[in-house]
Amino acid sequence: MAKVNGNYLKLPGSYLFSTIGKKVNAYAAANPDKKIIRLGIGDVTQPLAPAIISALHGAVDEMADAATFRGYAPDLGYDFLRSAIARCDYQARGCDISEDEIFISDGAKCDSGNIQEIFSVDNKIAVCDPVYPVYVDTNVMAGRTGTYDAQKETWSDVIYMPCIAENEFAPMLPDKTPDLIYLCFPNNPTGAMITKSRLQEWVDYANKVGAVIIYDAAYEAYISEEDKPHSIYECEGARTCAIELHSFSKNAGFTGVRLGYTVVPKELKAEGVALHGLWARRHGTKYNGAPYIVQRAGEAVYSEEGQAQIKKQIAYYRNNANYILEGLRAAGYFVSGGVNAPYIWLKAPEGMTSWEFFDYLLEKANVVGTPGSGFGPSGETYFRLTAFGSYENTVEAIERIRKL
């Protein structure tokens, strides 16, 4: 008699963004005349850069000719892309990462969900609160999180690290010792950033207690301040304690193209076992490579032309972030993030919960954001807006919110 993975049944409700999608669709169906502006899910709106489009067309043409057709990709990604990443994202920044430590994938969401599979179910995880739900939910599915307290909205076996106004939304070292630590900087959802010296403390701590840091650098391209690290490998000792996740979604607009990568340094071990080999085995067994045409598009991101074009695109979204930040501040909201990140984290008006503010904004301003409580209990009364809309929509959304 087939039996289900009972851990799935412990998951409360549905995935945050599915719930939002359903609410918005229901409102839109009931109010077909309203123009809804979506600044909720972190989805980009600007078209792919010309250099990327041109690389895609070129690769498609290669697939049309037997002489240049490509079948299965190498398990871990094409060398042309892995070497471009190692050179531009690491070696150019003085980080000691080589191309055979880079694993190409179809995106940081998948990698951040799959990476826990190479670890024992007995590991205790530490996460920021609020947190990107995928980190926690995939650990729930694996049976690593204990029991759920519906009142507190927390799991018994998870170490939560509150990120609140008092600590500028950056976590303190945890009281209990974790085995796996999920960190994301620039942070989703709060938009907070960490200095290099603070990140160094985390690396030192992880090396001391033998923990592995899973460092999500998906929003790295939005860092604007000088003293902020673009990679955890800028810190001394990170090669023995950290895995880093990267996305092409937010720096190059690949949310619908699907490409990402994960770095597992060869020195990184747990119980004396090299994690590089375990991740390679998972990749080779449960995954079959990113599409050739998409990997060529990724390569184009690193071309001189591509770099110039995506810089303009990032500047466009940064300008939105700044507009939201200044506009809401002028309207009297308590806001943070938005300087080194495409996310603005604002406090709902006094007395409103996150979901109440969600409904209020949807109904009164026809603006969609993401309720902070959906990211964890410490997110309650907060709200996330993203800078990924068009400039025109961003301006209009802020106008509508200011008029409320």
Added chain:
Amino acid sequence: MAKVNGNYLKLPGSYLFSTIGKKVNAYAAANPDKKIIRLGIGDVTQPLAPAIISALHGAVDEMADAATFRGYAPDLGYDFLRSAIARCDYQARGCDISEDEIFISDGAKCDSGNIQEIFSVDNKIAVCDPVYPVYVDTNVMAGRTGTYDAQKETWSDVIYMPCIAENEFAPMLPDKTPDLIYLCFPNNPTGAMITKSRLQEWVDYANKVGAVIIYDAAYEAYISEEDKPHSIYECEGARTCAIELHSFSKNAGFTGVRLGYTVVPKELKAEGVALHGLWARRHGTKYNGAPYIVQRAGEAVYSEEGQAQIKKQIAYYRNNANYILEGLRAAGYFVSGGVNAPYIWLKAPEGMTSWEFFDYLLEKANVVGTPGSGFGPSGETYFRLTAFGSYENTVEAIERIRKL
């Protein structure tokens, strides 16, 4: 202290096709003058059909314009593709499958590896022997297979169903009762096919014992005989016991494009829980959709033009299969498969193991195949050749083998 998933350490050696790749690369490096013909891994060689190329270019152009740009895809796939699949692969064949029972993915390999995650670790799996390694290895990684007997090359908690000459390489119902049954028809690696009435026996059996069949139909397009089922849903009662996996790799040449789908009927339950919801939850949490441009390419497969073009491509590979089959038979080999499948399963010459024959063919004929023993103990002394080479290479490979 971080701890690894100890199940990974139980996996013997590396993934079969990685091992073959390393051996071939070493031989090629040592013998740069030799022209190696690869009929080992099931990778296609013909370019994408013109209708697919045109759809890809069209979708790339859409991504270049803000008005038509697409970001995150719907979790479970675009409606345009799901409805084309439901209509052409199911409803046109009289199978009662609706579009919301279809989950778009980046390929059948990933789906066949991931599907076990929604089931309890306590389930006992039954697999054919020989078998596509991914089914077993992913269950090993999940901790479902017990201990490995290196002598017998079997796992203590797996039910093996030998597929041997005596049963025409199609499994008999198992002695012990499994919870999950992996079936693949047309079969990889043996190329064997099952009749609809024999498949009906499996469906009846699964419904009787409460088992779930994971039915891999990746090679369905190669069926040439009338009485053979293209889908398990042609059988009465399959909606309450079967999940079906499909690939675009072998019918439309998508090995490097990456697209597949899985069907989970809404009636299918385990312990009273609908598996449709569990798979949707996994998809939404650990996956982020296939690229828009690739889904448009998939849609083109179902267009009138696309269908005509891929039929020609399949005929091309079928002709190769027939050439290998007849050529080896004429050379005195015992051969099977190749009629309803792109795989030919041949017996190594008397006294040779599968790997000995692999080395022999590589060194003496510079032809790469896949050792049958790599698929399981009952594959020992057998060898798999694929029909996915070019016609010219296929003819030359068979010539070389005949001359040995």
